[in-house]
Amino acid sequence: MTKQTGALAWVLMAVLSLIWGSSFILIKRGLDVFSAGEVGAIRIIAASTFLLPFAIKGLKNVQRKDWVLLLCVGLFGSFIPAFLFAKAQTQIPSSVAGILNALTPLFTMIIGAVFYSQKFTAKTVLGLIIGFGGTVVLILAGTGGDLSALNYYALLVVLATIFYGANLNLIKFKIPDLRARTITSISLMLVGPLAIAYLFIMTPFVDKLASEEGAYFSL
Template sequence: MENNSTKWYLLVFLGCVWGSSFILMQLGLKGVNSIQLGSLRILFAALFLITVGFKHISKIPLHKWKYIALTSACGTFIPAFLFALALSKIDGSVSSILNSLTPLNTLLVGLLFFGINVQRRQILGVIIGFIGCVLLVLFGDGENTTENYYYAILIVIASIFYGINVNLIKKYLSDLKPLTISTGNFVVMFIPALVILYFTGFFDVVHEAKVQTSLGFIAILGVIGTGLSNILFFKLIQISSPVFASSVTYLIPVVAFGLGFLFMNESLSAIQLFGAFIVLIGVYFSSRK
């Protein structure tokens, strides 16, 4: 009973945090470019997690490090750059809705590579969700060109990586504590992210006022939206199921659209709203037991 209540609290909290992450990324992009944003987000999260979880690194068995490396790449490293690139061209509200394809992709990855059972209604959900996704990508409003909306495909790719990540953690890392997994992930990512940041020329412009303002937003994004949230998400995966954990993406569009409407003057066209509705219907069917 305690686990049942806890998983819902975690789900709602993560939905709120990750829903607000989209506006933080957009604010961060006002002073840095997409690659710098992705690198800085990882580095801030890494510094936080290594500080609080350093003692947990030794608790990772040697044979588990390959899964730690895989989950770090699929769950954070690659998606961090994909989201940053996409948000340089499309609204956060659209990105958050497309991110809700994660449960569908978690289901598909689990079916194809991890041997989970699937029902007809879940297959129907995948098809419905894909149709909604196509509507969102192809029918942008007047302020965004169709060419820009092709960047939405990057969000879909990121959601596939998230699906791989969730299944990997559930199958291979459920015996490790969430803080242990998170710290191990960011130990793996720290040096690559730092090297990438160096070659972007970030350290030549770090003194600029707009860059320093962006750093504040990215620090919040990295520490809370990535570091702390990763720990809680891994906990959610362990006490629930992969598809339930990934269903946090149901709540993310609501938060992201609300904040985008209030603070970033974002809006969706009528066809996009219909597409968003179709996506969520697909997610619902795919995630039902």
């Protein structure tokens, strides 16, 4: 790896960190206006719409055996966690959600070892243990060291990280031949209609828009 390539990798990592970290704050702000279900659905619809051109372009690379797997990727890696995070953040701070999200590597390792016989080095295990310990310390610090003060909505975030771990292993071991962009865009394309149906049929989203529009024109 050249110095230029290495520097670009660090820049991209920094940008990704900013985008990923800010998502928890944006979820919290979205909850000021919309319900948890609406926020989760809007996130999926926005992502699937933005990536739709890439999904269409990547369709030629998808084989018949990949479709069910890509649907599972969409559900485990995007759809279900989007709703879990939104629901959790109705009762916990965005900072706690971000901290708990750090459990994803731990569950990725556990699921890989249990279901895919994945081998890990001692350094990897030690690093994950240290990371997990740091997460626990931060959680306890946020509750004054009192476990009884822990808001159990945080367990929804833990469940989301379990889905993330399952998703990463699914991609690694079941569809390694597809490009990351193809996997992401097509998996979101598959769950996008589910989010649209939920938002417009199962929530009062349309009524909210109509009332807001009416209030705007009455000014």
